[in-house]
Amino acid sequence: MRVDPAVTHMDGGSGDDQDAADNPPRKKRYHRHTPQQIQELEALFKECPHPDEKQRLDISKRLNLETRQVKLWFQNRRTQMKTQLERHENSILRQENEKLRSENLSIRDAMRNPICTNCGGPAVLGEMSFEEQQLRIENARLKKELDRLCALAGKFFGRPVPSMPSVPLMPKSSLDLGVGGMPTSLPSGCADLMHGPAGGRTGNIIGIERSMLAELALASMDELFKMAQADETLWIPNLDAGKETLNYEEYMRQFPSTITPKLIGLATEATRETGMVITNSLNLVETLMDVDRWKEMFPCMISRAAMVDVISSGMSGTRNGALQLMYAELQVLSPLVPAREVYFLRFCKQHAEGVWAVVDVSVDSLRDNSPAGFMKCRRLPSGCLIQDMPNGYSKVTWVEHAEYDDRGVHRLYRSLLNSGMAFGAQRWLATLQRQCECLAILMATANVTARDPTAIRTPNGRRSMLRLAQRMTDNFCAGVSASTVHTWNKLSGNIDDDVRVMTRKSVDDPGEPPGVVLSAATSVWLPVSPQRLFDFLRDERLRSEWDILSNGGPMQEMAHIPKGQDPGNCVSLLKASAMNSNQSSSMLILQKTCTNASGSLVVYAPVDIPAMHVVMSGGDPPYVALLPSGFAILPNGPKCRPLALNPSGNGVGVNSPRVGGSLLTVAFQILVNSLPTAKLTVESVETVNNLISCTVQKIKAALHCEDA
Incomplete structure (x- = not known):
C-alpha cells in the first residue's frame, strides 16, 4: 500500500502511536497540505528525518499546522522512504538471483560436456596436472589484478568500470571456469590505465607504474581539494601581512607522510591565494592541460615545458579524468636564482557542474636517474580549484606547496623565496589574471x-x-x-x-x-x-x-x-x-x-x-x-x-x-x-x-x- 505523506490522517492512528485493537474503526478525516507546506516539510526531512517534540512544535508554528499533523507527516514520509528502499533492494536481489541462475546453468552445461583444449574432443576426467594447477593460480591472480584496476579506474573516471563484459562470455575450457571466465580484452577504463592512448609521447611506462600514478593522482587531488577549502585549523592567518601560513603539524596529521614524505635538508614553502579571473572554467582547464598554451600563459615563470606521456586524455571528449606526465623548468628572472626542474604528474577532474580542479605532484621517485638526494625541487600536491562565476569570470583558488634546495640561491633572493613570493600561489594567480585580462582587452x-x-x-x-x-x-x-x-x-x-x-x-x-x-x-x-x-x-x-x-x-x-x-x-x-x-x-x-x-x-x-x-x-x-x-x-x-x-x-x-x-x-x-x-x-x-x-x-x- 502506497503512503502519501502529503495527506495527513487526522483521526486515524499510526503504528508508532496506537494499537488498532484499542480504537474501533471510525470514519477518517483527511487534510491535504499546500504545495508550499509540502516543499518546506521535504526540505526539513532531508536535514532531520526524526524531529523531536521541540522541533515539531517549531515546524508547526512556521507552517501553521498542528503538532500532530507534523508528527503524522513525518511518520508517513519515513514509511514511504522505507517502502522505496525495500523495493529497490528487492530489485537488486532479483537481478543477482538471475545472474547466479545463469552462471549455474553455464557451469552445469560445461560439466556435462567437458572439451579437451589440446585435441578438441571430449575431455577425460582425472587428476589435475601440475601445469594446469599453476595456470589456474596465475589466472586467478590476473583476475584479482583486473578487479583492482577496474575499481581504481572507477574512482579515476568517476563512473563504474565493469571488470567483465556486459554480455557473459561462454567459457572455452574448464580452466576458464575455474576463475569465472576471463574476458578476451580489458575494459576501456582499465586499458587506458594499463597501456595509455595511442597518442602517448613515450609509451615507456608499464602497467604497474600506471596504476601507481593513478593512485597518486587520486590522493593528490583529494589533498588539493581539502587544502583549497580548509579553514584556520590548516591555514593560520597572518594579520600583519594579510597572508596565510600553513600549519605543518595539522598538515602532517591530515595528510600522512606515506603519500609525500618530507625530504631532509630541503626548504619548504606553502602558499594559497584566491581571486577572480576573466575566463571560464573550460577555457582555463584546456589551457592548463595543453603544455604549449600553459607555457604561453606564464612566459615569465616557465622557461621550458614538455609533455612526457599522456596516460589518459579524459572521458567523453572532455578533460575530466585527463592524466599526463610533464616536465618543466620554473624560473625567476634573475641569473642569481637557479631554475627549478620538476618532473610531475598533472591530473584534471570535474567535481561538479562548473567546478574543476587541476593538481600537480612530482613523481621523480619513479625515475632511476633522479635519486631523491639530488632533486633540486619537488612539488607536493599543488594546483588550482576553478569555479564558474557570472559574466564569464571564474573564481580560482591556487595552492602551491614545494620542497626545494636553496643552497644555490643568492643571498639577495633567499628571503623572497622563503616568503613564497617567487614561486608561490600569489605569483601564479597574479600572472594568470594579467594574461587573461590582456586577452580580453585585445579581443x-x-x-x-x-x-x-x-x-x-x-x-x-x-x-x-x-x-x-x-x-x-x-x-x-x-x-x-x-x-x-x-x-x-x-x-x-x-x-x-x-x-x-x-x-x-x-x-x-x-x-x-x-x-x-x-x-x-x-x-x-x-x-x-x-x-x-x-x-x-x-x-x-x-x-x-x-x-x-x-x-x-x-x-x-x-x-x-x-x-x-x-x-x-x-x-x-x-x-x-x-x-x-x-x-x-x-x-x-x-x-x-x-x-x-x-x-x-x-x-x-x-x-x-x-x-x-x-x-x-x-x-x-x-x-x-x-x-x-x-x-x-x-x-x-x-x-x-x-x-x-x-x-x-x-x-x-x-x-x-x-x-x-x-x-x-x-x-x-x-x-x-x-x-x-x-x-x-x-x-x-x-x-x-x-x-x-x-x-x-x-x-x-x-x-x-x-x-x-
Whole structure:
C-alpha cells in the first residue's frame, strides 16, 4: 500500500502511536497540505528525518499546522522512504538471483560436456596436472589484478568500470571456469590505465607504474581539494601581512607522510591565494592541460615545458579524468636564482557542474636517474580549484606547496623565496589574471578609437606587433634566467661580482643578427617601491636619464597597444628625438611593459624603421632581428628583506633599517662580432659590464638612492 505523506490522517492512528485493537474503526478525516507546506516539510526531512517534540512544535508554528499533523507527516514520509528502499533492494536481489541462475546453468552445461583444449574432443576426467594447477593460480591472480584496476579506474573516471563484459562470455575450457571466465580484452577504463592512448609521447611506462600514478593522482587531488577549502585549523592567518601560513603539524596529521614524505635538508614553502579571473572554467582547464598554451600563459615563470606521456586524455571528449606526465623548468628572472626542474604528474577532474580542479605532484621517485638526494625541487600536491562565476569570470583558488634546495640561491633572493613570493600561489594567480585580462582587452575592438593618434587601427598590424613583442619578451627571459639550457659564466678580471655573462652563436635564426651574441645580467636591491621603479623605467619622457640609446633627449611614443586596464600593461613603439637638426635616426625602439601584484617587466629592443613598417602593415614578424634588453622588478618588503651589502662588503643582518624596496634585474644583449666563428674577447665583456654598471648607477642617481 502506497503512503502519501502529503495527506495527513487526522483521526486515524499510526503504528508508532496506537494499537488498532484499542480504537474501533471510525470514519477518517483527511487534510491535504499546500504545495508550499509540502516543499518546506521535504526540505526539513532531508536535514532531520526524526524531529523531536521541540522541533515539531517549531515546524508547526512556521507552517501553521498542528503538532500532530507534523508528527503524522513525518511518520508517513519515513514509511514511504522505507517502502522505496525495500523495493529497490528487492530489485537488486532479483537481478543477482538471475545472474547466479545463469552462471549455474553455464557451469552445469560445461560439466556435462567437458572439451579437451589440446585435441578438441571430449575431455577425460582425472587428476589435475601440475601445469594446469599453476595456470589456474596465475589466472586467478590476473583476475584479482583486473578487479583492482577496474575499481581504481572507477574512482579515476568517476563512473563504474565493469571488470567483465556486459554480455557473459561462454567459457572455452574448464580452466576458464575455474576463475569465472576471463574476458578476451580489458575494459576501456582499465586499458587506458594499463597501456595509455595511442597518442602517448613515450609509451615507456608499464602497467604497474600506471596504476601507481593513478593512485597518486587520486590522493593528490583529494589533498588539493581539502587544502583549497580548509579553514584556520590548516591555514593560520597572518594579520600583519594579510597572508596565510600553513600549519605543518595539522598538515602532517591530515595528510600522512606515506603519500609525500618530507625530504631532509630541503626548504619548504606553502602558499594559497584566491581571486577572480576573466575566463571560464573550460577555457582555463584546456589551457592548463595543453603544455604549449600553459607555457604561453606564464612566459615569465616557465622557461621550458614538455609533455612526457599522456596516460589518459579524459572521458567523453572532455578533460575530466585527463592524466599526463610533464616536465618543466620554473624560473625567476634573475641569473642569481637557479631554475627549478620538476618532473610531475598533472591530473584534471570535474567535481561538479562548473567546478574543476587541476593538481600537480612530482613523481621523480619513479625515475632511476633522479635519486631523491639530488632533486633540486619537488612539488607536493599543488594546483588550482576553478569555479564558474557570472559574466564569464571564474573564481580560482591556487595552492602551491614545494620542497626545494636553496643552497644555490643568492643571498639577495633567499628571503623572497622563503616568503613564497617567487614561486608561490600569489605569483601564479597574479600572472594568470594579467594574461587573461590582456586577452580580453585585445579581443575588444572598442579600444581602438580614431581619437588615439598612437593607435594601430588594422587588426593584422596589431597582431603582428604583439607577436613581435611576445618573441622579444621570450628572448629576454631566456637571456636572464639561470635555465639549464644556458650556462652562465662568472668571469674573472675587471668584472663586478654579481654580473653573469654568457654567449651564444646565431647562425640560421632569422630573428637574430648573425654572429656572436653576448648576454649579461645582474640583480641589485634598491630602497624604492616596485611601483615607483616601474613607473620611472617605462616613462619615455625620463628615458634619457638612464638609456644611452635615447641620444640624451626624451623619446616620443609613435604607436601604442594597451594590454590591460593598468596603463603599465602595453606595447609601445618609441622614437628617439634628435638633439639638433643635423642628427637623424633610422632606429625605433619596441617596448613591452607589464605589471601585476607579483612583479613588473620592462623589455625593449632597437628595430629599424623599414622592418617596423612591414610589421605594422601586418607582415611576418619572425624575420625582424631582435636583441632585447630590459628590467625585471620583484617586490622586496619588510616581510621579504634581503641581506644587503655595506661598503665594506659584509652582509647587513635582518635588523637593517632598510625595510622595503625592490629587487631589480638588469640585462643587456649585444652583438659583439658579426662572424659566427669569432671568439669572445675581454674587451667585449668589460664593455657590457661597464654598460650594466653605468645603467645601474644612473638609475640610482635619478631615484636618489646612490648609497644603496
